[in-house]
Amino acid sequence: MKNIQQIRKEHVARINNAILYIETHLSEKLMLNDIAKKAYFSPFHFHRLFSLVVGETVNNFIIRKRIEKAAGLLIHQKETPITEISEILGFTSLSSFSRAFKKFYGMSPVEFKESSPNKFSKICKTESKNGQVAISFEQYICSINNSIQWFKMNAKTTVQKINKFEIAYISHQGEINQVEETFVRLIHWATPKGLMNQENLRLITLYHDSPKITEPSQIRLSAGIILNSKVSVDGDVGLITINPGKCIASRFEITLDNFEKAWESNFVWMSENGYKKGENEPFEIYYNNYNEHPEKKFIVDLCIPIL
Numbered sequence: 001m002k003n004i005q006q007i008r009k010e011h012v013a014r015i016n017n018a019i020l021y022i023e024t025h026l027s028e029k030l031m032l033n034d035i036a037k038k039a040y041f042s043p044f045h046f047h048r049l050f051s052l053v054v055g056e057t058v059n060n061f062i063i064r065k066r067i068e069k070a071a072g073l074l075i076h077q078k079e080t081p082i083t084e085i086s087e088i089l090g091f092t093s094l095s096s097f098s099r100a101f102k103k104f105y106g107m108s109p110v111e112f113k114e115s116s117p118n119k120f121s122k123i124c125k126t127e128s129k130n131g132q133v134a135i136s137f138e139q140y141i142c143s144i145n146n147s148i149q150w151f152k153m154n155a156k157t158t159v160q161k162i163n164k165f166e167i168a169y170i171s172h173q174g175e176i177n178q179v180e181e182t183f184v185r186l187i188h189w190a191t192p193k194g195l196m197n198q199e200n201l202r203l204i205t206l207y208h209d210s211p212k213i214t215e216p217s218q219i220r221l222s223a224g225i226i227l228n229s230k231v232s233v234d235g236d237v238g239l240i241t242i243n244p245g246k247c248i249a250s251r252f253e254i255t256l257d258n259f260e261k262a263w264e265s266n267f268v269w270m271s272e273n274g275y276k277k278g279e280n281e282p283f284e285i286y287y288n289n290y291n292e293h294p295e296k297k298f299i300v301d302l303c304i305p306i307l
Contacts, residue, residue: 004272004274006258007272007276008141008144008272011049011053011271012151014039014040014041014047015037015050015053015054017038017040018035018038018039018050019020019054019061020038021034021035022035022058022061022062022065023065024067024304026065026090027088027089027090028063028068029090030062030090031153032046032047033056033129035058042277044277045267045271045276045277046058048264048267049208049267049271052143052144052147052264052266052268053143053166053238059263061105063100063266063270064264065072065106066089066090066091067100067101067104067105067132069089070085070086070089070097070101070109071101073085073088074109074112074113075113078113082094082097082109082110082113083212085097085109086098086267093123094274095111097163099181103125107262117221123125133159144268144272147268148265148266148268148269148272149204150258150261150265151250151263151265151266151269154169154252154254154258154262154265155246155250155251155252155254155262155265155266155269155270156250156251156259157248157249157250157251157266158248158249159246159247159248159249159275159306160246160247160249161245161246161247162239162245162246162249162303164227164242164243164244165166165224165226165241165242165267166227166239166240166241166242167204167206167224167225167226167227167239167240167242168186168195168224168225168231168233168237168238168239169186169191169204169206169222169223169224169225169237169238169239169240170182170186170189170222170223170224170236170237170238171183171220171221171222171223171236171238172220172222172223173217173218173219173220173221174216174219175216175217175219176211176216176219176221179205182223182282183203183219183223185235185236186223186224186225188203189235189237190225193231195231196225197223198227198229200228200287201225201287202226202286202287203223203224203225203226203227203285203286204222204223204224204225204226204283204284204285204286205221205222205223205224205284205286206221206222206240206242206281207221207222207281207283207285208220208221208222208281210237221247222240224240233294235290244280244283244303244305245278245280245282245305246278246305246306246307247299247303247304247305247306248266248269248270248271248275248303248304248306249302249303250262250266250301250302250303251299251300252298252299252300252301252302253297253298253299253300254297254298254300255295255296255297255298256296256298257291259298261303262302263282266302266304267304270304270306275306275307276306277304277305277306277307278305278306279305280305281305282303282304283303284301284302284303284307285301285303286298286299286300287299287300287301
């Protein structure tokens with residue numbers, strides 16, 4: 001197995017390959033699957049690692065690079081019409097370009113073009129090399145180390161085989177922060193059946209989509225309860241058998257606002273230790289009612305099936 005230092009360096013090189021591809025295709029429609037292929041990652045894993053290394057999401061990075069390139073053209077090629085710049089950089093319309101530009105710089109492209117270029121002499125916020133963005137090894141190490149340090153302080157991690165289990169679930173589609181309403185419905189169904197009093201009670205969230213890739217309104221989750229025995233279901237409650245196999249299981253005791261950081265650091269740990277995400281879906285297993293915790297914390301396992 002490669003050592004951690006080798007893995008880190010390979011990740012930096014692969015992310016930089018993706019960055020180079022983005023920067024040389026800004027005028028084209030950039031698809032996440034195509035970009036991820038340039039880095040030899042799955043789209044799911046690539047999006048998380050890209051955010052960690054670069055400090056922003058892939059989509060934000062693309063928009064920023066397009067806007068920054070437009071700013072450079074407005075400063076150095078004043079004779080080029082704004083409409084043409086918008087087309088060169090792949091915006092679908094002049095209005096969408098103007099909105100994005102104003103959101104970034106606080107003024108319209110016309111106002112920017114008429115302003116003193118000295119005011120915007122330090123447009124680039126990222127280290128560049130030969131006109132291209134390059135993420136330094138030192139930047140990556142700093143980001144990785146911060147994430148790993150937080151992870152070590154807050155997680156107890158094992159790599160284990162998780163045997164298959166059955167859940168009763170209700171499907172949820174939409175904003176993740178609204179999944180609690182789905183759990184309320186599930187608990188309302190489970191309580192009269194005595195399931196909330198079963199030994200070793202465990203609730204589970206199964207992620208069918210990644211919030212890093214799928215639009216919030218289209219994200220699909222399953223809010224479930226792990227069953228100790230057979231049960232009949234009805235209405236919108238279904239049954240599904242989960243067979244995760246080998247998993248990274250990280251136990252956290254955290255508040256709701258730390259879930260994203262916990263997942264990010266869990267994936268970092270996976271990558272840093274040379275594991276690869278498997279085809280099965282990630283999931284969370286809850287061991288308590290956070291409302292009954294003195295600090296409103298979840299006791300939860302974040303599980304990533306791996307190859």
